[in-house]
Amino acid sequence: MLYSMTGFGRAEATIQNMHTQIEIRTLNSRGLDLNIRTPQLLKHKEVEIRNILAQELQRGKIDVHFSIDMPANQQASTINADIFTSYLQQLQELTSSHGLQNESMVDVILKLPNVLMASEAELSEESWNQLKNLLLESTKKANNFRLQEGKQLEDELRRCITQIATHLNEIPQYEQERVEKVRERMVEGLRAMQDAVDVDQNKLEQELIFYIEKFDITEEKVRLSAHLDYFLEMVDSDKTKAKGKKLNFISQEIGREINTIGSKANHLSIQKHVVEMKDHLEQIKEQLSNIL
Numbered sequence: 538m539l540y541s542m543t544g545f546g547r548a549e550a551t552i553q554n555m556h557t558q559i560e561i562r563t564l565n566s567r568g569l570d571l572n573i574r575t576p577q578l579l580k581h582k583e584v585e586i587r588n589i590l591a592q593e594l595q596r597g598k599i600d601v602h603f604s605i606d607m608p609a610n611q612q613a614s615t616i617n618a619d620i621f622t623s624y625l626q627q628l629q630e631l632t633s634s635h636g637l638q639n640e641s642m643v644d645v646i647l648k649l650p651n652v653l654m655a656s657e658a659e660l661s662e663e664s665w666n667q668l669k670n671l672l673l674e675s676t677k678k679a680n681n682f683r684l685q686e687g688k689q690l691e692d693e694l695r696r697c698i699t700q701i702a703t704h705l706n707e708i709p710q711y712e713q714e715r716v717e718k719v720r721e722r723m724v725e726g727l728r729a730m731q732d733a734v735d736v737d738q739n740k741l742e743q744e745l746i747f748y749i750e751k752f753d754i755t756e757e758k759v760r761l762s763a764h765l766d767y768f769l770e771m772v773d774s775d776k777t778k779a780k781g782k783k784l785n786f787i788s789q790e791i792g793r794e795i796n797t798i799g800s801k802a803n804h805l806s807i808q809k810h811v812v813e814m815k816d817h818l819e820q821i822k823e824q825l826s827n828i829l
Contacts (some may be wrong), residue, residue, distance in 0.1 A: 683829065
């Protein structure tokens with residue numbers, strides 16, 4: 538089975554009387570690109586959160602948003618005494634220099650920036666364990682989403698591999714004709730030169746055999762067939778979720794054999810099948826860009 542790098546997962550629960558929600562969105566990326574938004578309450582846990590996400594999601598551009606809402610009766614605030622005093626002194630100087638009445642300034646100062654600071658609740662060990670379980674639940678949902686997306690990509694990859702194999706199996710019917718045509722062209726060219734050059738027939742036959750062997754594509758066909766089988770074997774493997782990079786390497790080997798067959802083809806019909814195989818290989822590469 539294959540996993541897409543595109544996924545979404547959300548989990549929510551009440552932890553320590555706080556409504557907690559974790560939302561994960563993932564997109565394709567060459568490596569692991571984590572963007573985590575956490576409230577101040579969880580800043581000291583960010584390294585551990587990153588480790589959990591890296592282990593569970595492995596690869597992709599991953600955005601994670603933690604939302605923790607405290608009940609109104611727990612949203613206590615503290616006054617920053619230094620900032621309050623600074624504002625008070627400035628306002629007293631202004632009222633004095635401008636001849637204003639020195640009325641109570643407490644209400645005014647409390648509304649100024651950074652005077653009131655929201656108190657963060659402390660997270661107990663039990664609550665942190667509950668939050669970790671919630672995080673794992675959200676990664677599980679994201680991976681289930683990835684798996685569903687991966688099934689669609691897998692179907693397309695199998696179709697393309699099957700098409701390449703079909704075109705490969707069409708090539709042998711042209712090979713005898715191809716060899717004969719190469720031989721005919723060489724012999725006709727030498728006959729045209731026969732009056733000017735004395736040709737040793739035995740030597741000529743040896744050279745013909747040597748030259749034609751250079752156009753032999755048996756090994757390339759065998760290797761290409763093996764690569765196609767290995768590609769599907771890797772798709773079916775349960776050893777790891779992250780298969781995208783390895784499938785990319787195999788697709789490169791498939792491309793190398795297709796290109797070699799094309800360069801040796803010397804036959805229009807074989808070249809047409811090579812073009813079709815290349816087209817399906819490009820489709821495979823497009824799909825692999827989003828495989829985990």
